[in-house]
Amino acid sequence: MTTSPAELAQLRAILATLPRRPRSPETTAAPAVPFDALPPLTPALRAAIEAAALANNDRYLEAFLEPHSFCPFARGGRLRGQTRRIVHLAERAEAAPLLALFEDAAREPAHAVIQVILPMIEVAPEAWIRFCQDLTAAGNQARGEAQAVFAVAPLHPALRYSSANPYALIPLFRRTPDPTIQWVRLDALARLYAGRGSDKVYVDPEELDGYLARPRKSPLFERIAETNHAMATRLGIDEVERTLRDLADAARRRYTQLLLGAAPPGRAAAGGCPHRALATDTSPPRPALFARDDRWALAALDDLPPRAPRRFLADGVEVAVVRVDDRVHVLHGRCPHRNAPLSDAVVEVDRLVCPHHGWDFQLATGHSQGVPGAQVARFAAWIDDGLVWVDGRELRGFRASHAEVFEPGDDVL
Ligand code: FES
Incomplete structure (x- = not known):
């Protein structure tokens, strides 16, 4: 049987999600952090978010992982106190505090599994997986080659998986509500696998004949993967994915509610909508650079920070521009709910989420998942010669058919 290019690509994607042993010397430095720091939080909000993160993780364990035994060690480890969970609020975009957690955890052998949420x-x-691996490599190497303590399993709500085989499905079970670093103590792993179907089996020579006559058990890791695959197939893989997506969406809603509730009451009282309390982008949209052949050059790609929407004005239409890796998305710049600038929005995986009341819009389509029927206009956009371009005909068509839309700069939150 040969492997098709599509299957190979799928396998590569899956392999990238599996822990690798960190050994290369160039990974010793603390890795760059692939996410922005959170805004400064008050102590009360910090405590509320930490509690919510643990509650979200509890739901993942209690509603999903443990009832179906997707991780046969999760419940026992938790009850025996071998699992430690830490909520880390990334108020600094630096790896150093995480490396300090690594070192702290490494010194506490009672904990076989450490989860940093x-x-x-x-x-x-993909960036999360790389970061977790490099961070773990740096942590292990800082202790010296002979003292590597942890293997890592990066957990993330949008890990890619395939149902092609039991191994390819593993990332689905690792879709936790929040990005989470899971460190597993290497000596605990060795104990777990010793004599339980790992690739090393120790047999008394006098029992060799009897051992060879017994049916071979598949290795433990393989058996778990197969059991999980069978369970997920029985439940329905789409259903499993939906359950996990619902848990992640509910987690996000809880954080949004906490942030909304934390807004200063004076600001909330100032506008018609009580949710106006969040900061809104009041700077004027940046004008497009120039127009050429029915297309508008909005900005140099290098001027756009990744995953941070920016507002521009092109042909009289306010647009929100979002750079994701080396792609750009250009959407109408105002939230269809109450006209907040979408430059206020945050990028959550593949969606733009307006922070004012939580409406979300797919970057690829403009459609909302959370609010059926809601949609924000999207314009053809591309990168050429280091510039971000948007289609001028589409802008004109939008302007013609939306004479009633708010003038750029109007705020009716
Ligand atoms: S203004 Fe209400 S969700 Fe955007």
Whole structure:
């Protein structure tokens, strides 16, 4: 049987999600952090978010992982106190505090599994996987080659998976509500696998014949993957994915509610909508650079920070421009709910979420998942010669058919 290019690509994607042993010397430095720092939080808000993050993780364990035994060690480890959970609020975009947690955890052998939960950060799954691996490599190497303590399993709400085989499905079970670093103590792993179907089996020579006559058990890791695959198939893989997506969406809603509730009451009272309390972008939209052949050059790609919407004005239409890796998305710049600038919005995986009342819009389509029927206009956009371009005909068509839309600069939150 040969492997098709599509299957190979799928396998590569899956392999990238699996822990690798960190050994290369160039990974010793603390890795760059692939997400922005959270805004400064008050002590009360910090405590509320930490509690919410633990509650979100509890729901993942209690509603999903443990009832179906997707991780046969999760419940026992938790009850025996071998699992430690830490909520880390990334108020600084630096790896150093995480490395300090690593070192702290490494010195506490009672904990076989350490989960560091980072609520509210925005990070793509691939960048998260790389970061977790490099961070773990740096932590292990800082202790010296002979003292590597942890393997890592990056957990993230949008890990890519495939149902092609039991191994390819593993990332689905690792879709936790928040990006989470899971460190597993290497000596605990060795104990777990010793004599339980790992690739090393120790047999008394006098029992060799009897051992060889017994049916071979598949290795433990393989058996778990197969059991999970069978369980997920029985439940329905789409259903499993939906359950996990619902848990992640509910987590995000809780954080949004906490942030909204934390807004200063004076600001809330100032506007018609009580949710106006969040900061809104009051700077005027930046004018497009120039127009050429029915297309508008909005900005140099390098001037756009990744995953941070920016507002521009082109042909009289306010647009929100979002750079994700080396792609750009250009959407109408105002939230269809109450006209907030979408430059206020945050990018959550593949969606733009307006922070004022939580309406969300797919970057690829402009459609909302959370508010059926809601949509924000999207314009064809591309990168050429280092510049971000948007289609001038589409802008004109939008202007003609939306004479009633708010004038740029209007705020009716
Ligand atoms: S203004 Fe209400 S969700 Fe955007």
